[in-house]
Amino acid sequence: MNDRQRISGVLSPVVTPFTSDLAPDPDRFARQCRWLLSQNVGLAVFGTNSEANSLGVDEKVELLDRLVAAGIDPARMMPGTGCCALTESARLTAHAVKAGCAGVLMLPPFYYKGVSDDGLYRNFAEVIERVGDARLRVYLYHIPPVSQVPITLGLVERLLKAYPAQIAGMKDSSGDWNNTKAFLDAFAPSGFDVFAGSETFLLRTMRNGGRGCISATANVNPGPIAKLYDTWKGAGADAQQARLDEIRGVFAKFPMIPALKAAIAHYGNDPAWRTVRPPLVALSADQSNALVAELDRKQFAMPGL
Amino acid sequence: MNDRQRISGVLSPVVTPFTSDLAPDPDRFARQCRWLLSQNVGLAVFGTNSEANSLGVDEKVELLDRLVAAGIDPARMMPGTGCCALTESARLTAHAVKAGCAGVLMLPPFYYKGVSDDGLYRNFAEVIERVGDARLRVYLYHIPPVSQVPITLGLVERLLKAYPAQIAGMKDSSGDWNNTKAFLDAFAPSGFDVFAGSETFLLRTMRNGGRGCISATANVNPGPIAKLYDTWKGAGADAQQARLDEIRGVFAKFPMIPALKAAIAHYGNDPAWRTVRPPLVALSADQSNALVAELDRKQFAMPGL
Numbered sequence: 001m002n003d004r005q006r007i008s009g010v011l012s013p014v015v016t017p018f019t020s021d022l023a024p025d026p027d028r029f030a031r032q033c034r035w036l037l038s039q040n041v042g043l044a045v046f047g048t049n050s051e052a053n054s055l056g057v058d059e060k061v062e063l064l065d066r067l068v069a070a071g072i073d074p075a076r077m078m079p080g081t082g083c084c085a086l087t088e089s090a091r092l093t094a095h096a097v098k099a100g101c102a103g104v105l106m107l108p109p110f111y112y113k114g115v116s117d118d119g120l121y122r123n124f125a126e127v128i129e130r131v132g133d134a135r136l137r138v139y140l141y142h143i144p145p146v147s148q149v150p151i152t153l154g155l156v157e158r159l160l161k162a163y164p165a166q167i168a169g170m171k172d173s174s175g176d177w178n179n180t181k182a183f184l185d186a187f188a189p190s191g192f193d194v195f196a197g198s199e200t201f202l203l204r205t206m207r208n209g210g211r212g213c214i215s216a217t218a219n220v221n222p223g224p225i226a227k228l229y230d231t232w233k234g235a236g237a238d239a240q241q242a243r244l245d246e247i248r249g250v251f252a253k254f255p256m257i258p259a260l261k262a263a264i265a266h267y268g269n270d271p272a273w274r275t276v277r278p279p280l281v282a283l284s285a286d287q288s289n290a291l292v293a294e295l296d297r298k299q300f301a302m303p304g305l
Numbered sequence: 306m307n308d309r310q311r312i313s314g315v316l317s318p319v320v321t322p323f324t325s326d327l328a329p330d331p332d333r334f335a336r337q338c339r340w341l342l343s344q345n346v347g348l349a350v351f352g353t354n355s356e357a358n359s360l361g362v363d364e365k366v367e368l369l370d371r372l373v374a375a376g377i378d379p380a381r382m383m384p385g386t387g388c389c390a391l392t393e394s395a396r397l398t399a400h401a402v403k404a405g406c407a408g409v410l411m412l413p414p415f416y417y418k419g420v421s422d423d424g425l426y427r428n429f430a431e432v433i434e435r436v437g438d439a440r441l442r443v444y445l446y447h448i449p450p451v452s453q454v455p456i457t458l459g460l461v462e463r464l465l466k467a468y469p470a471q472i473a474g475m476k477d478s479s480g481d482w483n484n485t486k487a488f489l490d491a492f493a494p495s496g497f498d499v500f501a502g503s504e505t506f507l508l509r510t511m512r513n514g515g516r517g518c519i520s521a522t523a524n525v526n527p528g529p530i531a532k533l534y535d536t537w538k539g540a541g542a543d544a545q546q547a548r549l550d551e552i553r554g555v556f557a558k559f560p561m562i563p564a565l566k567a568a569i570a571h572y573g574n575d576p577a578w579r580t581v582r583p584p585l586v587a588l589s590a591d592q593s594n595a596l597v598a599e600l601d602r603k604q605f606a607m608p609g610l
Contacts, residue, residue: 022391022431053416056362056393084389086327086583088361108584111358111415113451115584123583126327146418148453149584278391278431279414279424279454 006137006168006193007102008211010202010226011078012036012218013047015260016055016063018275024059026066028272032264033072035305039222040230043072044105046080048146048173049216049257054277057088061095074100078214082107082141086123090130093138103137103168105214110147117155124159128166136166143173143197150174153186160192171214173197177204184208199225200248203241206232216256217248220263220302250294254287255280262288263295267302311442311473311498312407313516315507315531316383317341317523318352320565321360321368323580329364331371333577337569338377340610344527345535348377349410351385353451353478354521354562359582362393366400379405383519387412387446391428395435398443408442408473410519415452422460429464433471441471448478448502455479458491465497476519478502482509489513504530505553508546511537521561522553525568525607555599559592560585567593568600572607 014036017028033043045067046052046060055063060079068074081092081104089106096104106127108120128136140159142151151170159167169192172180180201184194188209196205196213202225205213218225221244228240251259258276262283265273274282283291319341322333338348350372351357351365360368365384373379386397386409394411401409411432413425433441445464447456456475464472474497477485485506489499493514501510501518507530510518523530526549533545556564563581567588570578579587588596 048416053389054391054414056388056390056396059390059392083361084358085361085364086359087364091361109359111353111451112584113453116586119584119586122586126583146416148418278428279417279420281421281424281427 007042007078009042010212010218010229011042011044011214013044013049015219016050017273018277022277024063026063030067030070030072033067036222037076038304040226041218041222043077044214045077051277052080057092060092064099068099075102077101078103078105080105084109084111086126089127093127094131097131097133097136103139105139105141105171107141107147108149110149113148117152120155121158128163137168138166139168140170142170169193171195171197177201184210199244202228203232203237217251219260221247247300254291258283259291262291266292268305312347312383314347315517315523315534316347316349316519318349318354320524321355322578323582327582329368331368335372335375335377338372341527342381343609345531346523346527348382349519350382356582357385362397365397369404373404380407382406383408383410385410389414389416391431394432398432399436402436402438402441408444410444410446410476412446412452413454415454418453422457425460426463433468442473443471444473445475447475474498476500476502482506489515504549507533508537508542522556524565526552552605559596563588564596567596571597573610
């Protein structure tokens with residue numbers, strides 16, 4: 001891989017469709033991925049908003065194979081591959097690399113809390129060594145509100161020193177701009193690609209040397225987010241950012257994953273999308289109606305879905 | 306299964322031995338289980354202290370099969386089977402039931418935080434339905450300091466109503482006696498078996514209608530803990546409890562899982578036991594020496610190891 005062509009821009013942690021008996025639905029998944037690509041948004045499949053951690057590793061391997069078989073370009077994919085068990089992280093990561101994925105978004109092992117940077121370093125190093133493939137590009141996934149296990153500046157520094165070709169960047173879902181800024185200042189100048197964890201921080205991230213964002217709401221508002229990425233240097237960027245924030249603010253009033261699925265179900269006229277796997281719960285009819293009513297008031301649309 | 310013969314007493318979340326290349330070591334694991342059984346302690350394999358969440362589901366299936374093949378009695382086992390993905394929880398639970406295990410200790414799905422009791426109910430219900438075996442006995446695992454996802458009184462009440470034969474009890478690792486007491490008061494009289502999450506609460510748990518404890522330090526101090534369970538109505542019980550607390554207090558000064566393994570390595574004269582999987586880190590030589598020195602000062606021993 002030519003690293004000057006590393007993946008960048010806006011990616012969606014693609015929501016995973018389930019059948020009524022809670023099995024993943026590969027055909028509906030492939031259709032959604034195709035729509036996102038048509039909106040100029042890449043595919044961070046198996047992210048937090050994909051309910052990836054409600055899928056078994058066998059299910060993720062199978063789903064990835066089905067996407068590739070359906071003709072979805074793996075060079076536009078950054079699947080989540082970080083599991084609690086390093087054997088599973090290594091298996092899923094190796095599979096993604098062999099499939100030709102642009103990179104992998106890697107959670108730290110997230111069951112044990114209060115673990116040391118030394119232990120996290122050993123985890124990531126062991127996965128990289130086991131995969132043993134020069135094509136591997138790892139994006140570290142910092143999402144302490146959910147994982148409760150942070151990625152620190154010191155950990156990134158140590159990993160970059162040991163694996164400069166493999167450690168390609170990070171996604172910062174801390175929700176704390178000061179944290180994103182610290183990583184941008186420390187590592188972006190040497191080619192470490194920082195992605196904001198939501199479009200809320202897209203413009204600031206781009207103005208500070210970042211490479212894009214990977215955002216829940218890129219599932220439902222992909223075109224306008226991708227447009228800000230393409231035109232962030234232009235005069236209208238701040239107004240675009242404000243409009244993105246307005247739409248995201250509507251979704252943020254509801255449980256995010258069920259709300260994304262409710263919107264896709266409604267605007268795509270495909271009620272099957274409402275299904276979530278436990279422990280999540282779908283929006284109630286009242287919640288769905290309230291979400292859609294507010295989105296309609298803001299002239300929200302999902303063109304081409 | 307005759308429910309009057311449900312598993313009770315002291316169980317150990319058996320620490321999992323790894324080879325130098327971090328693979329599980331089934332022979333060493335079976336030897337350890339045999340020793341624990343000889344000390345009158347049951348086998349809560351694949352618990353938090355087993356580094357179970359650093360093992361893949363395939364590895365757990367294989368290890369369980371190897372234990373049974375080695376002649377370890379599954380009627381003395383309560384393997385941990387709760388994963389983030391309900392498909393994996395169902396697979397591992399079904400495997401444990403088919404193997405003849407006395408019960409399973411089930412974590413809630415622990416990646417997504419702030420989930421509702423409704424979502425957790427659906428998770429456990431779905432696993433029970435999928436396993437679909439009258440022999441299944443589920444012990445709910447409440448360990449909010451690690452899982453960050455609690456098991457509430459309301460959730461237990463709802464599950465007991467729907468699955469009175471399957472929902473057999475719980476392990477309370479909250480570290481909060483008031484919480485354990487609330488579950489004992491609410492559910493023990495109707496036959497719900499509450500296990501304390503450590504021997505610290507063993508005597509109080511027994512005096513309030515509980516059924517035993519499942520404790521990290523039952524890996525290293527099994528005989529004395531089992532003896533208190535057997536003699537808790539006797540005159541010496543409070544003194545026994547104080548002695549147990551003293552030994553546990555030594556281990557609690559160190560990272561628990563590496564300390565358990567360091568003690569087994571030292572007192573069993575088997576250095577291979579020191580190995581932990583990332584993200585954990587083994588005790589340093591200085592830490593090991595300090596641990597052993599303090600245990601020796603307290604005349605601690607692991608007879609028969």
